[in-house]
Amino acid sequence: MEHQVKELSPEQIPIGEVASYIKAMDRVFVRQQLAPHKIAEAFVMLSEQFGIHLPEGCVKVPEYEQMELSFNRGG
Incomplete structure (x- = not known):
């Protein structure tokens, strides 16, 4: 038995389901501890797929990202 995926256009999906x-x-x-600006970028991308246009610059990308250093013990 094969599974068939029914493709819907964005207009056919209720906005409540998108939310x-x-x-x-x-x-x-x-x-998953994703950076806030990465979450915002995904939100913008998904919104645009459903015809929701957000203002330019609504994602604030930091000038730099905090790096994490890991130190091995005993080595």
């Missing part, structure tokens, strides 16, 4: 998906996506990204 629920975005909330779930945000929770996953936060748990």
Whole structure:
């Protein structure tokens, strides 16, 4: 038995379902410790797929990102 994926146009998907998906996506990204500006970029990209245009510059990209140093003990 094959699974068939039914493709819907963005206009056919209720906005409430899109909002629920975005909330779930945000929770996953936060748990994965994704940088806030990366989460915002994904939000903008998804919004545009559904015809929701956000203002230019709504994603604030930091000038630099904090780096993490790991030190090996005993070596």
